[in-house]
Amino acid sequence: MRRLALVVALLVPPAAFAAEAEPLAADPALEERVMQLSHMLRCLVCQNQSIAESNAPLAVDLRNQVREQFVAGKDEDAVVEYLVARYGDFVLYLPPFKGTTLVLWLGPVLLLIGGAGWLAWRLRRRVTEAAPPLTNDERARAAALLDGTANTSQEPRS
Template sequence: MPVERLSAAPGRRLSGAFGMLVLVGVLGLAPAAQAADAPAAAVDPGVAPAVVADPALEADVMALAHKLRCLVCQNQSIAESNAPLAVDLRNQVREQLAAGNSKGEVIDYLVARYGDFVLYEPPFKATTALLWSGPLLLLLGGAGWLAYRLRRRQAETAAEGALSTAERARARALLAGGEAPAAPPESPESRS
């Protein structure tokens, strides 16, 4: 009894492939669509900035706020963000500066409460050493790898490009304008 080949018709295979392509496309675009539809929790335009009677105090607050990261947005300072936490942090900075604390004391208070992450420029210490030295180490490692590859390629090219004595004599004769001696006949083992 002959074995029948079980395969779908060509049209069915094409529609199945198209269906898989659509499924992968929909699943791939779902996170982007979800992110676009998500409410902007980090920015609340309804929150009005606090009105301050002392412009010098407000200038100090904003200068310090530009050095502090919004813990909600993470890519904005608390001066730029309107997230409720950023507004609260600005108000804390304002209250502490109005109470007579220095900028250093305010920063120390916020670092003690939220960690070095609240600073846009974290200090160089053991826990942040890789953060500061990482780019330099990557650059040096990449330059070392590139130098290694270039030297290796140069050595391989030099080894491949070396001419035998017969090839050099033939090249000199060709360059001199004369007839080159005939190339040595190929041996049967070199043909295979």
């Protein structure tokens, strides 16, 4: 019995165990509008997928809410306002440019400029730093090492 269950589990595609796909709306134009808007909205569970791509229960619920809002006669802007009021700006893939999202928009640019500035400063500083001069003993030891006449069994002095 265990073997039979294992064989069935291996042969049946994983999609057969997944939740049943939601049927499309009766109106193909409505479904197209739903899917277009769904590609602009982030799945709050997956966070790296739109609600159009995600099969998470919350994404399915959000698609249903979008569909219901369109059926109620609302336009895309009103649907987006409804979802932002309910879930915040995080539901949008492209959040608006405002005070609370300033870090999202300017953070990467500031990090890039700061990193490039730090690198330029370090490179300029490296060029201007002079190596400390060698003492006479160090020069004699280096010359002996290069000539091959140095006694390598001695510990180097610190």
